[in-house]
Amino acid sequence: MTSTESTLGVHRQDDIVTVRFDRPESKNGLRTQEWTDLKAALDEVSKNNSDRVVILTGAGGNFSSGAELGASSDDLFPLAPMQIVNEACLAIRRLNKPVIAAVSGYAVGAGFNLALSCDLVVADSTAQFSQIFVKRGMSPDLGGSWYLPQALSLHRAKEIAFFGEMLTATQARELGLVNHVVAPEDLDSFCDDWASKLKALPPIALARTKHLLNSSFDGSFGAALDREAVFQEHNFTTLDTHEAISAFLEKRNPRYLGR
Incomplete structure (x- = not known):
């Protein structure tokens, strides 16, 4: 080449x-x-x-x-x-x-x-x-x-x-x-x-949203529900999800770290 x-x-x-x-x-x-x-x-x-x-x-x-x-x-x-x-x-x-x-x-x-x-x-x-x-x-x-x-x-x-x-x-x-x-x-x-x-959005959640939508034609509706459930479960182990919820409850702007 x-x-x-x-x-x-x-x-x-x-x-x-x-x-x-x-x-x-x-x-x-x-x-x-x-x-x-x-x-x-x-x-x-x-x-x-x-x-x-x-x-x-x-x-x-x-x-x-x-x-x-x-x-x-x-x-x-x-x-x-x-x-x-x-x-x-x-x-x-x-x-x-x-x-x-x-x-x-x-x-x-x-x-x-x-x-x-x-x-x-x-x-x-x-x-x-x-x-x-x-x-x-x-x-x-x-x-x-x-x-x-x-x-x-x-x-x-x-x-x-x-x-x-x-x-x-x-x-x-x-x-x-x-x-x-x-x-x-x-x-x-x-x-x-x-x-x-x-x-300004939480990068982990955004990445998973992209993956879920890109995968939407790859299988059945049930498979999509399963992928969503796995990602959602893991979201609640991240600092960003807790930050998003805390910021909402405290009426302030969130600060996401990608963790």
Whole structure:
């Protein structure tokens, strides 16, 4: 594999980690290097107790145009490099902290599914989404074949994947693929506000809530009840749960330690 200089920016401020793709000349096209660096950045976040929330975004007015085509043969997808891509996707889903996608401009192909991998998706009014794979002679990857049928009806998912047409931010919001649409000048401040609210919540309870919701399609209703019961029992052994209850009863703001 060819060594390539990292273009992934990682910025930490007030317990919020902003991870930014920075290849604006390619509309943040993603090569093997970007996927590798993303996985490494998320692994570091998972080990750092002071990192509470991640914002994933792109530089230059675009989120990501997906996998960069026309790159060197070392960077084309089949088959071992796809494992690197999948590991980055799983790192987002398995991260025990919330991840917000802040989307401007293009989020197409793997870029679209990368946004869907995040826990929350905020788009500005310039955002455009597409499962463009079929127009490049490919089929969906990075979880698109799972996310779309879960979020939509099967027939609607097939329409979006078969035709690969562009969706506006408003259309994606109406389909339930985007949480919120804001003006371009408000994207950063809106995501910062959401991240600040999330970091003020008890991190253990938030991590378990993410896990429970991500696992909701993996089994029966009874299995979901069993997972909930196990987590709830353990919540009452944590300092954060006792702090939350005490703060409520004492009518004060809680202070969570993640323990």
